[in-house]
Amino acid sequence: MANIHVVPTFHHDIAYLQPESVYTKMATDILDKALSLMEQDETYTFTVEQAYFFRGYFENHPEKHQKLIAFAQKGQLQFAPGFWSVPDMCMPAGESLYMQATMGKRLLKDTVGYEPRAALIADCWGHHAQLPQIMTQCGYDYYTFSRCMERDFAVENFRWQGLDGTTINTHWMSTAYAGISFPDDAKVVNAGELHWEEASKSGFMNLYNRNAQHCGDDTQVMPAGGDMKRPAASALGIMKGLQEDPEMPGVSFSSFERALSEIDFSQKPIYDKEFISSLKGTFATNIDIKHNNRALENGIVSLETLSVLKNQKADFTPLWDVTLKNQFHDILCGTICDQALEQVRREYDDALAQMEQTRKDLSAEGERGYFNPLPFDRNEVIATENGGVAVSAKGWHYGDETQLSQTDFVLPAVFENAFYKAELDERGFIVSLTEKETDTVLVNHPRIPFGSLVLQADSGDNWVEFEYPWELDATLYTTNAPDPYERIHLPTHSKVQLSRCGVTAATAKALGEDAVVITQTGALRYWVTNLPFTTTITLYKNNPRIDYHTEFDCNNRRLRLRVAFPNPMEGTIRHQIPFGMVERGEGPQPAQHLMDLQNDVAGLSLINKGLPANNTEGGMMMLTLFRSVAMEYKCQSELSYNLGQHIACDYAVLPHKAGNDTLLWQQSLAFQQPRVATTKEPLCGFGVEGAMVSALRFDGDDVFMRLYNGTAQETTAIVTLPQEVTAYAMTNGLMDAVTDQVKINGQLTLTLPAYRVQGIKFFRE
Secondary structure: OOOEEEEEEOEOOOOOOOOHHHHHHHHHHHHHHHHHHHHHOOOOOEEEOOHHHHHHHHHHOHHHHHHHHHHHHHOOEEEOOOOOOOEOOOOOOHHHHHHHHHHHHHHHHHHHOOOOOEEEEOOOOOEOOOHHHHHHHOOOOEEEEOOOOOOOOOOOEEEEEOOOOOEEEEEEOOOOOOEEEOOOOOOOOOOOOOOOEEOOHHHHHHHHHHHHHHHOOOOEEEEEOOEOOOOOOHHHHHHHHHHHOOOOOOEEEOOHHHHHOOOOHHHOOEEOOOEOOOOHHHHOOOHHHHHHHHHHHHHHHHHHHHHHHHOOOOOOHHHHHHHHHOOEHHHHOOOOOHHHHHHHHHHHHHHHHHHHHHHHHOOOOOOEEEEOOOOOOEEEEEEOOOEEEEEEEOOOOEEEEEEEEEEEOOOOEEEEOOOEEEEEOOOOOEEEEEEOOOOEEEEEOOOOOEOEEEEEEOOOOOOOOOOOOOOOOOOOOEOOEOOOOOOOOOOOOOHHHHHHOOEEEEEEEEEOOOEEEEEEEEEEEEOOEEEEEEEEEEEEOOOOOEEEEEEEEOOOOOEEEEEEEEOOOOOEEEEEEOOEEEEOOOOOEEOOOEEEEEOOOEEEEEEEOOOOEEEEEOOEEEEEEEEEOOOOOOOOOHHHHOOOOEEEEEEEEEEEEOOOHHHHHHHHHHHHOOOEEEEOOOOOOOEEEOOEEEEEEEEOOEEEEEEEOOOOOOEEEEEEOOOOEEEEEEEOOOOOEOOOOEEOOOEEEEEEOOOOEEEEEEEEO
């Protein structure tokens, strides 16, 4: 019989049904108890998940430092995954995932000299196709998860092959992450959601046999944990008795890393797809959390880049701390109680204010300018109260402003630039859209207005969209109708149709010859539900992107607001994930920055900013802007309805020639990262061609850069370097050099295979 490795642990909810302070006290008591058991029995082990909690524990208990260090060095105190927090794995940006591991592992190394090698993702509802590469580069040998196994595969131990071809040894906890429960007088947290086997011979064998259905004769990993599960003193005696039972398999206290090292993964099957998300209501619940997370991710990266290029150091650690902590899965997913939601909103407000102060600190007195934080050229127009401003800037350079006058633009009309031709009706809707390079019609007088809002009844909760049973994908697109506009068959130029589509008025202004801004106003109504809104649509002379901005106030419960973009083509549905693009087909999933529908000739991308709930079904591209739901059956969560909240959402569409994913990456990144208002100090001479840049930051006195190729074609990246850079080394995902230093003078050229991410450290004189 296979050995059984019992892993005492607990899943630490930073915030969930209780605020952070309550869970922190519980977690502190849990670790205190675990340390006591380690002292009583040198074979007892305990695994902590998150470095964020351990930092506070270590800082608040200096008298325990030597004990913690000793237990970690002996292997009794373990950490998995050792991220800053255990985030939702699909919604954060790729750079955030690298920083989760970097900040977490550095904290553990600095405090107790420990480096985690097993990434335990116990409670998360989705795992995208670039995680094997990211985790491997961050020094993980094993990836362990519980939710979202593909049932047609259902193997406990296998090699997971990511989008770029990287494989990682992977363990699926087929019987979930609670495992064995040793008797204790403490109250069991979340007992209604988790299932434990009792710590007896029969309980162990029940779990053993259930696992064996999916792992055969492999060594078995049995957690003794669960949500905030307190370690039990009874475990010491019970385990000793089981070890003496000749009918039992070999059983011992252990860790995920130790247990998985006994499995020969070289002989295991390869799985080369994703484990895509369940609990899909979380993609849009408490949408302001998603907005703020994206604003901080993008803002920090932009300011880190500016800091390097101005050669002015700034401390971004506090900003990363808040950003990464609030990517904890229940927080980022919005499945938290009112007290926790209030705290998170305060933390975001403070962090955004701190980020603004950092921007000011990087801007000395002098000539004002706008810095382009992206390494490629961009042309943009910004509407102002009396006109507009056109800004063009080369990659990683300052841009100059051109003031634009404002004049009336009469609807209906035709707008045409070098990229597309758009016919606009009197409501401001695009009724015809032609991609000019291929002469492909992407919109052709659709019955469903292109870019129109859809109000839906949503009887789900913070996790589940629309209604129970759980995991059921609803087919309803709008209230009481299976098709979003099935009942709208009105003449194109009817005032009645304006009301039925929600839009009651539309005006347009031309900003010189550079852009046209259309403003739609109206309201969506159903019985007492009333949602007034304003949407602006911006079409640019020198940009293929068409930008949308929608604002509204929430005054009703249990509703969902979507925007619909009908597309007549049949083609491949792809979602952008960190550092890559994947085919996913129909159905809602979290798209990082965009969703794309294209055939062999042309396509249309729908770009989002902190709006991960994307789906294409039956030629309808839809983006969820907002949900007003709560989970009052579990906790006080009135605030999750967002009553009285003002919501502002940004999204865009991009017509394009097929096979031009570089354009998709550049336009989606430009939409995410606005130019930075600053002063025009001289800039260091870094530059990048042929690749995207995820990070450019100081790491001590050195400069770290993370490049990536987000396309399916190999690319050659050319990095231009300032004179003071004299050598470079390749790094792992943690920014640590993994090659010897190589002398260099002015330029570095390297090949990036499809979907590859590469870190580089540059050394200066």
